[in-house]
Amino acid sequence: MKLLSELAEQLNAQLVGNAACGVSAVATLEHAGQGTISFLANSKYRKFLSHTTASAVLIKADDLPFMAPGVSALVVADPYVAFAQIAQLLDSTPAVADGIHPSATIDASATIGEHCAIGPNAVISAGAELGKGVQVGAGTVVGKAAKIGAGSRLWANVTIYHNVVIGSDCLIHSGAVIGSDGFGFANKAGNWLKIPQTGTVVIGDNCEIGANTTIDRGAIEDTMVGNNVIIDNLCQLAHNVQIGDHTAIAGSTSIAGSTKVGRYCVLGGGVGVNGHIEIADGVQITGMSMVTRSLTEKGVYSSGIPAATNAEWRRNTARLRQVEQLFQRVKQLEQQLQHISHDGQQPSTED
Template sequence: MTLSDLAVHLGAELHGDGRLEITGVAPLDRAGPGELAFLNNPRFRKHLPGTRAGAVLCRADDAALCPVPALVISDPYLGYARACALIFPEPLPRAGIHPTAVVDASARLHPGVEVGAQCVVGPECVLDQGVVLGPGCILEADCQVGADTRLGPRVTLYRGTRLGRRVRIHAGAVLGADGFGFAPDQARHWVKIPQLGRVVVGDDVEIGANTTIDRGALEDTVIGTGVKMDNLIQVAHNVHIGDHTALAGCVGIAGSTRIGSHCAIGGGAGILGHLDIADGVTVTAMSFVTRSIREPGVYSSGVPHDTAREWNRSLARLRRMGKRDKGAPGQD
């Protein structure tokens, strides 16, 4: 792809020779001829004068310092993401069903669907145009998969799961397993509560590797349009996640919590059940959310790390404060 082509697709202003052919992407300080780099964070500006990249995506105020052709754009990071998609497009589906796959006779597959080796597609499943199932995927009965959705290797969809269009699910993810629902009887035994809902996923959602999303107990577990989920996330039954919310790795969300749209949940955060999180909320990494959040903003909990010596001192102070609050003997 030539630099002129990229400029048109990205809506960028071209500075330099538009005939240059771009064949790859690389970091600003390691890119070579024919590779596209980008400058978004000012701390990497020191690498700009000496770059050997074929071209650089940057803002207008950095273009004057750029020794190679530049594509001037207001958001270089977003431009880089779109440029990568243009330079390295996803391979088209290779329509067909692998000889080792098992597809139930009642399943309805568009002729353009690709079903990989050792997949299982259960009764009454519906797969729309452009769907790709990686090797080892399992779809139980009555699953529906929207157009141009791609499942990585060993993805499991339990019965009744609904996926929208252009969904990406990475290897090992499990959607629709039973939620953690048990009722104690008088003898302190646990009685399983049947999980009767489904998992419903909107369009343009991405779900990371080994993430699990439990089916609803009575109503559905719902993942809104444009949601982005990292690896190793646990979403419990009846959770609703609003449109365009992003969740980093190892987040855990307990049952029946509702998270609004355009939220950002940092890695390792834990959210208790039956809470409401407003639109536009950011929860920083490793936070523990124990009550509803009604207003947009940034919320944190937890104690940042310190040296072992300072941490032990802080802990000792906290313990002394606790003893004073309790009126322990010998405390003023």
């Protein structure tokens, strides 16, 4: 439990109400109760503010007049960021593992740092290095000569291939596969010849990688993920992809090989990115977009088609099929108009 006076000091917030009030969990405005703290970051939820039963709320100064009687407030510039900070302080997520389980297989040549925890049936391969305080979940495999930075956590059934490098304070969720082979093949007379993928994957510090996401190792050079990159579930990064610092990638996004994504980019859910292109710093791509060329300027890009009623979709699709025919008709009309205009400028030959 945290006192509001403590939280106000940590957040540098203005406290309005009971400084001795204690909170032990976060909650939504609508479903909060005593002992919880909520937040208002979107004005459409202001209707819940006047009758919330939370003990305290994170709000902007402009929302103070709408507060329910008896509810304390922490006034901050950005309630959502403050909520994230408090959620970390009150986090009740259990440790990935406690101690080193007797069923874990740890090669004699592996280096295990102080205060590491390794769960049941985990495998730490020859030459692998775990930094101080690393937590490895049940059934997770850390491959030969892989390096995991201090404080990083790997949940159950994560697979880290050989020579992969993961920075400090990273969080990798269950089912993620880091360092599997890239999709490298050459075609010889109709038969596919595998190209050995001899690069690796290097992931920076303070990154989060979602469940069942896969990041392929480089074909020759390395696949690179910068610092403070967040990647959602079910994403695919192909071989030799490079992701800049502080970029966010939402679920089911796929990035083809050798593409470079800049810093502070945001890729929405289900985005597809072609290979061998570059995306500039600060680019935002909305969900379900398909990126087929380099995006060299910061901005927001879209190509996904929003859902419509079936009747609208069928009508628009039918019209789309006529675009080429309509184009040719317009082209013919333009040519006819040009001829008419040209003929009208000619002197008459009749007496």
